Amino acid sequence: MRAASCSRKGICISMIEAAPSSAEAAEPVADRAGRLLRGLAERLGGRDAGGGPILPARSIAGRALVLVIAIMTFLAGLTAGAVHLVADASADWSGALAREITLQIRPVPGRDIEADVRLAADLAGRTRGVEAVRVFARSEGEKLLEPWLGAGLDLSELPVPRLVVLKLAAGAAPDFTRLKADLAERVPNAGLDDHRLWLGRLKTMADTAVLIGLAILALVLTATGLAVAFATRGAMAGTAQIIDVLHLVGAEDSYIAGQFQRHFLRLGLRGAAVGGVLAILFYLMFSLSAQHFATTPGAEQVEALFGRFSLPAAGYLSVAAIGLVVSAVTAIVSRMTVYRTLSGQE
Amino acid sequence: MQPDVEHAAPSTGEEALSELVRFENVGLRYGIGAEILRDVNFSIHSHSFQFLTGPSGAGKTTLLRLILQTLRPTRGRVRLFGQNVAGLSKGELAHLRRRMGIVFQDFRLLDHLTTYENVALPLVVQGREEASYRAEVIELLRWVGLGDRMHVPPVILSGGEKQRAAIARALIAQPALLLADEPTGNVDPSLARRLLRLFIELNRTGTAVVIATHDLPLMDLVDARRLVLAEGHLHIYD
Numbered sequence: 001m002r003a004a005s006c007s008r009k010g011i012c013i014s015m016i017e018a019a020p021s022s023a024e025a026a027e028p029v030a031d032r033a034g035r036l037l038r039g040l041a042e043r044l045g046g047r048d049a050g051g052g053p054i055l056p057a058r059s060i061a062g063r064a065l066v067l068v069i070a071i072m073t074f075l076a077g078l079t080a081g082a083v084h085l086v087a088d089a090s091a092d093w094s095g096a097l098a099r100e101i102t103l104q105i106r107p108v109p110g111r112d113i114e115a116d117v118r119l120a121a122d123l124a125g126r127t128r129g130v131e132a133v134r135v136f137a138r139s140e141g142e143k144l145l146e147p148w149l150g151a152g153l154d155l156s157e158l159p160v161p162r163l164v165v166l167k168l169a170a171g172a173a174p175d176f177t178r179l180k181a182d183l184a185e186r187v188p189n190a191g192l193d194d195h196r197l198w199l200g201r202l203k204t205m206a207d208t209a210v211l212i213g214l215a216i217l218a219l220v221l222t223a224t225g226l227a228v229a230f231a232t233r234g235a236m237a238g239t240a241q242i243i244d245v246l247h248l249v250g251a252e253d254s255y256i257a258g259q260f261q262r263h264f265l266r267l268g269l270r271g272a273a274v275g276g277v278l279a280i281l282f283y284l285m286f287s288l289s290a291q292h293f294a295t296t297p298g299a300e301q302v303e304a305l306f307g308r309f310s311l312p313a314a315g316y317l318s319v320a321a322i323g324l325v326v327s328a329v330t331a332i333v334s335r336m337t338v339y340r341t342l343s344g345q346e
Numbered sequence: 347m348q349p350d351v352e353h354a355a356p357s358t359g360e361e362a363l364s365e366l367v368r369f370e371n372v373g374l375r376y377g378i379g380a381e382i383l384r385d386v387n388f389s390i391h392s393h394s395f396q397f398l399t400g401p402s403g404a405g406k407t408t409l410l411r412l413i414l415q416t417l418r419p420t421r422g423r424v425r426l427f428g429q430n431v432a433g434l435s436k437g438e439l440a441h442l443r444r445r446m447g448i449v450f451q452d453f454r455l456l457d458h459l460t461t462y463e464n465v466a467l468p469l470v471v472q473g474r475e476e477a478s479y480r481a482e483v484i485e486l487l488r489w490v491g492l493g494d495r496m497h498v499p500p501v502i503l504s505g506g507e508k509q510r511a512a513i514a515r516a517l518i519a520q521p522a523l524l525l526a527d528e529p530t531g532n533v534d535p536s537l538a539r540r541l542l543r544l545f546i547e548l549n550r551t552g553t554a555v556v557i558a559t560h561d562l563p564l565m566d567l568v569d570a571r572r573l574v575l576a577e578g579h580l581h582i583y584d
Binding site (some may be wrong): 053054056200241242244245246247248249250251252253254343 | 416444467514
């Protein structure tokens with residue numbers, strides 16, 4: 001029991017029963033310093049009186065929300081990666097096809113096909129924007145038929161058309177009207193295939209796939225936002241007394257909203273990190289297994305059509321960016337939800 | 347009155363007493379029910395000490411909430427620290443609340459924070475850095491006798507310790523007005539008297555004090571102004 005205790009304001013009271021000051025006075029300096037250091041370490045470990053969490057982490061169904069955010073980030077990451085794969089494959093197809101034009105010269109009785117091939121190649125070579133002209137030899141053309149007709153056949157009696165492939169200069173948009181007119185006049189058995197029909201279809205398909213992917217991304221982010229909004233409302237209901245006390249000690253709505261935002265940002269970052277890492281691991285494993293099976297004939301055909309199932313660096317960056325976006329959505333939605341809820345209260 | 351009656355801070359007349367709270371014809375009803383408070387008129391001046399009393403359910407807590415502006419009156423005018431609160435934003439009201447301290451019967455300490463963190467809370471929400479208030483909080487905790495209970499959560503404190511922690515939290519921001527809602531309701535008579543003396547000491551340092559209580563023997567220990575609520579009306583006994 002202490003006789004009296006005085007504050008720096010000059011108030012002396014003697015009614016307080018507990019006698020900590022006498023105990024403190026008797027406490028050796030070393031023990032006291034040790035106790036203070038322990039207290040400091042305790043606070044630095046997340047119990048900082050000033051910066052410590054005002055909202056109790058355990059009272060909020062944080063673990064469930066982390067799981068939801070992880071799943072959403074994983075799905076969004078897969079979608080972002082898929083969009084990258086499709087967009088890259090589409091760009092490859094378009095690039096390759098758009099820079100190649102094929103002339104097909106059909107054998108016609110009474111015409112010298114070799115002369116027609118030379119003439120067609122000459123006309124094409126003089127067209128502006130054509131970088132190179134390559135005439136496929138008869139044997140090369142026959143080789144192209146091997147997958148369908150088999151090897152070792154004598155195709156000399158068959159009217160196999162001859163091919164001339166034109167390589168276009170990068171960025172060039174040649175006008176083939178003149179070439180078509182010249183061919184019609186001088187090599188009427190030649191046909192010009194600029195792959196536009198295929199290109200158009202492929203582009204439409206790829207664009208649709210990308211749009212669907214973006215729509216799925218938007219839906220996943222919306223669902224994440226809604227889940228966070230519900231979780232925030234639940235958290236507010238569970239911490240109503242804390243919010244009340246905060247208001248009574250002079251906290252503004254922005255301070256309370258900031259506390260919820262910090263809390264949910266932490267949850268969002270944790271969930272997004274788990275989901276994002278899983279999505280990146282998925283694509284890494286996918287890429288490794290694609291490399292493993294790349295030597296099979298089926299894989300070669302698939303690769304010819306779809307490119308390599310390997311996410312580029314930009315794809316991995318997109319998955320990481322999705323994680324950051326999901327975390328940001330989590331923080332922003334929780335802040336907005338708290339603001340709206342508090343502004344609805346008196 | 348009992349012979350060992352205490353005296354609150356005397357008004358010498360030399361100090362310029364400012365009006366901290368002023369209610370003019372204030373009425374309050376919930377929804378379409380009858381008015382709980384009717385034509386309430388009173389003022390609270392700086393350095394003053396008063397009891398707010400009345401039977402249970404008379405509206406003591408409601409009146410305190412009106413002072414704190416966590417409730418808005420359905421009619422009448424409330425002025426806090428010279429400002430009409432009717433036109434104030436929520437942010438401005440929050441700043442006014444920082445000039446008031448509140449102590450509850452049920453303490454309302456946050457169980458996931460330590461005693462130290464609970465007491466520091468009003469300063470934390472003001473955005474102050476811990477380095478600027480740490481010594482202040484420790485000193486106040488020692489002053490209320492909780493120097494060795496700083497780093498424990500409220501759940502392991504006794505009722506008296508919790509109440510002292512709640513009082514420390516109400517005082518840490520050095521409020522001009524301290525409101526206490528049944529502060530002795532959950533403690534034994536002996537501790538109730540000691541807490542009352544603590545409030546008197548606070549009042550002597552210049553803090554205006556309003557203690558809501560229906561504990562008549564406790565009130566008889568102090569010669570102070572009484573605001574008595576009965577049937578929705580407020581009667582003042584200076």
